[in-house]
Structure formats: structure tokens, C-alpha cells
Amino acid sequence: MNTAYNLDTIIKVDESLCISCGNCIRTCPGALITKGDCTPVPTEDSWKLCIDCGHCVAVCPTGAMQHRLMGPEDCEPLDNRLLPTWDEARQFLVSRRSVRVYVNKPVEKEKILQCLEVARMAPNGGNRQIVRWVVISEPAKVRKIAEMSIDWMKSVKESNPALYAEAKLELFTSAWDAGNDQMSRGAPCFIQAWAPSSRISAKRARRRSASRWATTSSSSKTGASPQAWVSSRAWVSSKAISRAFCSPVEQSAAGMSLAR
Numbered sequence: 001m002n003t004a005y006n007l008d009t010i011i012k013v014d015e016s017l018c019i020s021c022g023n024c025i026r027t028c029p030g031a032l033i034t035k036g037d038c039t040p041v042p043t044e045d046s047w048k049l050c051i052d053c054g055h056c057v058a059v060c061p062t063g064a065m066q067h068r069l070m071g072p073e074d075c076e077p078l079d080n081r082l083l084p085t086w087d088e089a090r091q092f093l094v095s096r097r098s099v100r101v102y103v104n105k106p107v108e109k110e111k112i113l114q115c116l117e118v119a120r121m122a123p124n125g126g127n128r129q130i131v132r133w134v135v136i137s138e139p140a141k142v143r144k145i146a147e148m149s150i151d152w153m154k155s156v157k158e159s160n161p162a163l164y165a166e167a168k169l170e171l172f173t174s175a176w177d178a179g180n181d182q183m184s185r186g187a188p189c190f191i192q193a194w195a196p197s198s199r200i201s202a203k204r205a206r207r208r209s210a211s212r213w214a215t216t217s218s219s220s221k222t223g224a225s226p227q228a229w230v231s232s233r234a235w236v237s238s239k240a241i242s243r244a245f246c247s248p249v250e251q252s253a254a255g256m257s258l259a260r
Contacts, residue, residue, distance in 0.1 A: 007068040010050045013039040017064035024056035024065055039064075051126040100185050107137065107189045116191075130199040136190040145190055146183035150176045 011024070011033060018039045025033045025040055032046035033056060042050075050068075054075075057065045063072035084092065116133055124131065136142055153173050157164040164170070175182040184190065 007066060010042045010046045010068050011040070011056060012066040013041075014064040014066070015039050017062045019062055019064075021061060023059040023061065027055045027059045029053065029055070053127050102186050102188060104186065105188065109137070112137070112189065112191070119193075128199065130195045131193050132195065134190075134192045134194065137188070139186070139188055142184050142187055142190045143181065146181055147176075149183050 015038055020039070022035070022040075025035060030046075030049050030051065032043050032050055033040050034043055035041075052067070052069050054067055054070050057067045057070050057072060058075050060072065065072070112135060116135075120129065120131065136145065150173055153164070153169040156167075156169060157173070172182050
């Protein structure tokens with residue numbers, strides 16, 4: 001059992017293991033840990049201000065640090081032998097390309113879970129881990145999602161012809177009508193990340209109207225291009241997907257936390 005969850009302070013230090021290296025003090029982004037008489041101690045206002053990033057635990061070389069949400073046992077050991085060289089890291093990054101051709105073969109559930117397990121390690125504000133995932137692994141349902149997106153694009157043609165033309169949505173709708181799926185492109189699996197609005201701490205930015213986007217140049221200093229706006233809206237929402245394709249059990253599973 002992780003004993004870190006039982007703390008009534010943000011940190012607890014094992015005096016028998018602490019070597020007073022000061023790593024935890026230097027790495028705390030909020031300067032909420034200071035030097036005590038024998039071991040590091042939290043500052044007076046640390047409970048309210050700590051963002052639970054866990055850096056203090058991760059950098060402790062002896063496993064002496066316990067945080068209110070995690071302990072040394074929660075930090076996965078890193079094998080320095082597996083760290084890529086500069087050439088390997090560069091090759092990996094510059095070789096990245098968008099995949100638009102897929103093998104007609106299902107993706108194993110185990111592989112999907114492995115990818116999501118790694119994806120959740122991406123930085124997130126305050127380490128809140130609020131991201132959830134909707135996974136659709138049936139090709140027929142993936143194509144249905146693409147069809148829903150095409151229907152939305154066609155509605156834009158009627159409601160906002162300027163946006164439809166500016167974003168070149170005709171490329172997708174005409175291809176679809178000709179029997180060529182330029183949306184899902186035969187992908188065997190669809191994964192969408194989402195987060196509950198109730199957990200978003202920052203105020204929503206006021207969204208520009210479609211007509212405003214249609215008249216804004218892509219090189220304008222006032223915001224992103226119309227294509228960028230369309231890209232964020234072209235795929236239907238996760239709630240719509242969940243309602244349309246997931247059983248109640250699947251909907252519950254789709255909302256499960258993958259907290260670190």
C-alpha cells in the first residue's frame with residue numbers, strides 16, 4: 001500500500017535515509033521545501049500551494065522522501081542504458097510523419113493500453129491527470145464517425161459558404177461522395193482524448209464565430225488560421241461519440257482515470 005496517501009503534510013522525510021543533499025529543496029517549483037534542523041521540511045503555506053508534481057520524490061537519491069500523493073515506490077526506475085543518444089533522439093523526432101495509410105488489421109487491446117499508458121506521462125498542469133480516452137476499435141464505427149464529420153462539413157457549406165471554401169472542405173466531401181474516405185482513411189481504431197469541463201481550472205477563451213474565422217487571414221496576428229479552427233472541430237465531440245457508439249459499461253470505462 002502506498003503510505004504517502006496517509007500524510008497530513010505535503011512531505012515526510014525518513015531521517016535514517018536522508019543525506020541532506022538538498023535536491024528536493026532545489027527542484028521544488030514553488031520553493032515549498034526548506035532546510036530544517038535535521039531534514040528538509042515543508043513551508044507553512046505548502047499544503048495549499050503544492051501542485052503535486054512529485055519532483056521532490058523523483059529526485060531523492062535514497063528514497064527518503066514521501067509526498068502526500070506519492071512515495072518512492074510510485075516512481076518507475078529509469079534505465080540509463082536505454083536513454084537515446086542525440087543522434088538517435090534526433091532521428092526519431094525528424095522521422096515522424098502523419099500516417100494516412102493503414103494495414104487492414106485490428107489493433108490489439110494490449111497495444112492500445114500500452115500506448116495510452118505512455119501517453120498519460122505527457123506533462124499536464126499540476127499533474128492532475130484529468131485526461132480521459134474514448135477508444136473505438138470497430139472499423140464500421142470508425143467509418144461512422146468519419147461520416148458524422150462529413151455531415152458536419154456539408155452543413156457548413158450551407159451555413160457558412162465562406163468558411164467552407166476557405167478551409168477547402170470540398171476536398172473531403174467530394175472525395176467522400178466519390179467513395180473515397182479522406183477522413184478516417186480506413187483506420188482500424190479511433191482514439192480521442194478529452195477532459196471534463198468541470199475539472200478545467202482556467203476560464204475558457206472566448207471562441208470566435210465561424211464567420212469571423214472565414215474573414216481572418218491565415219497570416220493574421222489575431223489568431224490561428226481558419227484551417228486550424230476547422231481541424232479542432234471537424235471530428236465530432238467525444239460526448240457525441242460516446243452516446244452514439246458506447247454501451248453504458250463502455251461509457252463508464254471510457255471515463256476511467258489513468259492517473260499516475
